[in-house]
Amino acid sequence: MKRAYSKLMLYCIASSNAMGRFGLRSSTAFSTLSERVASRLKDPSLVGDGLVSDETFNVIDPGASAQQFEDGSAVIARVRRMGRDDAKIAIDRANAALVGWRDGTTAAHRSAVLSKWSSLIKENTDDIATIMTMESGKPLHESRGEVTYGTSFLDYYAAEAIRPSAAGGGFITPSPFTIPGGTAPRGKIMAVNEAVGVCTLITPWNFPIAMITRKAGPAIGVGCTVVLKPSELTPLTALALQTLGKRAGLPDGVFEIVTADENVREVGEELCTNPIVKKISFTGSTPVGKLLMKLSSESVKRISLGKIKASKYDSLIKYTFDAQALTIPSNCWEELGGNAAFVVFEDADIDLAVNAAIASKFRNAGQTCVCADRFIIHKAVETEFVSKLMAKVKQLKVGHGMNDGVTMGPLISSAAVEKLTMLVGEAIAENASCVLGGSPLLDIGPQYFEPTILTNVSPDSTIFNSETFGPIVAITTFDTEEHALLLANNTTSGLASYFCTKDLARVFRFSASLQNGIVGVNEGIISTASAPFGGVKESGLGREGSALGINEYLETKYIFLNV
Template sequence: MVLRTASRLVVSFAITSRNARSLTTGSTVVSRLNDSSLLDWNKESSSSLTSFPVFDPASPGTVLAEVQSVDAAEAIEKSKDALASWRDDTTASFRSTCLSEWSRLVKSNSEDLAIIMTLESGKPLAESKGEVNYAATFLDYYAAEAIRPTGAGGGFMVPSPFATPSGGPKGNVLAVQQAVGVCALIAPWNFPMAMITRKAGPALAAGCTAIVKPSELTPLSAIALDNLAKQAGIPSDVFQVVTVSTEETPSVGELLATSPHIQKLSFTGSTRVGKLLMKQSSETVKRLSLELGGNAPFVVFEDADIDQAVTAAMASKFRNAGQTCVCADRFLVHSSVHDIFVEKLVEKTKAIKVGAGIEADTTMGPLITLQAADSVLEKVRAAIEEGATCELGGNRLDGQFFEPTILTHVSTESDIWKTESFGPVVPVVKFETEEEALTIANDSSVGLASYFCTENLSRVFRFSNSLEAGLVGVNEGIISSCVAPFGGVKESGLGREGSHLGLAEYLETKYVFINS
């Protein structure tokens, strides 16, 4: 494998006055972006707030930007004041048009958006381009859903048959779907655009106003999306981005969770933080969508097409350097095909080119922080000390880069097996029977994604039905889609995103009885 160092790209924010903020780009960034105005950041604030740095994961210590914090309390007030006009005074057709135009702008600026995403997240440019297109699909999908009778519809009434309640008056029972209200959308750093549109698309389609709090590690992607949303005709107070530092994030999260003006909170992130937000939100009985941590099993049965299984494993494990909630984390391989699977996986993995995501031929970028790289190294070393065999990799490279790693003879009690690794590590365990594989796969407090490979159709239905996970991939490693309901079970969260169920999360049903 090859390690490539990062090109230096500098972005700086300049405070032009006490109450206004704007972004000025360095010449290197201007030369890379076709439209540098994507990173314009003009906000009005009644107070002078702090700023925080955004670092280049491919070059630790290199500051890409200094971003001004935004007052979350002011954003809540603006969102609350804008709710009635967006929910009641616009039609579903108008909101649909805005989302469609937003999608068109995202697609037409896809090259620049991918560069911005790669610089701050570290993921390879090809993956960033894929995510930009994926982000646009949610805008397209919810633009279409907004105008369906079963969608937002601006308060569409669905009459039941003429009702004669026992002991009550004769009349019609109506169900009215209405926007939940002001929504707080907390997005992660590993998918800094798609996780915003997956939340904001249905929220805006339903008639809600939305406050997005992006990760402090990747705020530039959110800023670019915000600028395009404004160009698409979405009012500035209807869709807002609140950028804050790492130090400010806990207090802002608590404010969003406890504010009585926010009716719904959607969060994608760790189980630990999700539990805290759930507790904080209980005081105001908010509606919650929580997509939390995972520890996905990847099971290879004796009858699997091994080449197909290896391809699926590569896609699932090494995307974004293993830093996704749906990455395969625990590999269970039938003893009869264990050696050939590992051999083929090692050969495929050797072809991975590790380096700065901005380089065209990089296929795996750095981990997001130095602490993340330290954590992966600690888990790998502990697993080896406990008896695991390192078939490939196992070492930390310069900065935040880590070798793609394959471990066999891993203990199912080891930390790298029992906890989400969030790194490019494949821990492999043998199994003998389907029952044994199921027991090991389900032995987890979380249940987001799961994968298995088999040619047996009966097993496909039997095993997928028994897996304790919200998502199941059969003979495939990447299964996310805007038309599919995405979410977990157990401690992996509540609710679903994507599909028509994702829109339902932002709608309340009101019962109206009309005396006839």
């Protein structure tokens, strides 16, 4: 790709100066914005004000046209390529800030900072949404929605941080307690919970705000400090969040950022193996999650893992080594996605089911870990469901996310387009029928794909057993509830599933039988800050969100008092 940059580029710094009071040199992440982006922002200083480096990598607009890819104007920013030494410095800075933040502030103060951070993000919704759309491709209305969704985690954990439940269930025995063989006739058992310490957060590109705030909110709220490694595909949103966090009152070192792309192996190893780091939270692919489990196990760190997809563009696979053979210990938190089932029973409200299917499947062009992949429709209602679904899908407007009226944007990469093209071709070769779409939209740009509906899809086909991460509805049919359950559970994944029915008894019966951590009944959008989010099977263990999410950043200490 040619590197054509505007003469009017803004050189931007996106974190604080050196922590002189700790004697630590700066490990500053920064970006150089193109005029194409900067001219759209009310406050370009959200991503800094003036630092340049020879070691940078490009951030690309996934919605760019073929001509823009050719002439280089698809490049919307250059971001500093940080290395192992920078990661070490960021960890040291976080460690230096830990005691002051954890022990030198009150829960009320930390709560107030989180609330202020949320307010500042909301005040800058237009700019944040623009940045997010330009680097992730999602339509502007979805980016605005993610600002609301992402700040809801800060609001939730700002409130939760000052509640007794933020202590994670600590207690003191109400009655005297004697330990056999001990000397205390009237002892007390006390259990307290404390912030775990310095945390590494590794986040994906598909939710550039929410995946950060869902982790950073509870961590910072209980007194941890964090080092964030955002996706190399969407670092600008993270840098803007850091700027607003500083303005909200986050001290130096509490929220550090390390940006890296092709050198992510050395950065990832440092973030996972450095003995100062006590907790790792990752959202990405299952193979990489297994790799991080292995790396973190060498120093017995707490770890939370999550899933978007596995692909050649998963940076930690792309730049490291084969992680397929690694296994997941059973005592660690994990949310490792995908391949969700969407079941429509014969008694379902079909209009409601279609609306839920649209919401679940086509948000972010199908690029979310909870998107429905396997549509399992009762034979008695298949014709009606497909007809009404086609009518709704035809109304979707595909285009650049910044354009008015666009309801579906591009895929994140050309590799994703190639994958979907291959999956559709294989499905048709296996006797599936493509009743809508099925092809790339190259006249718009090289990273667009048509909203697609396939019927008569074999449950044994590749597409039915893949997390497509794209706008493809793959439909098969069933006769009985037992058959539907067998199809829905026939996967190694176990994050989310959906089903539509009016039968209340079936609601409880089928929900209990599904092997998933999240179940949506007559609804296609189910994630909220107040609810626990996570999976089972190879989609993991443990939860983020809700009051349970705080526990991931706490350690329990038992104290026996001889009173």
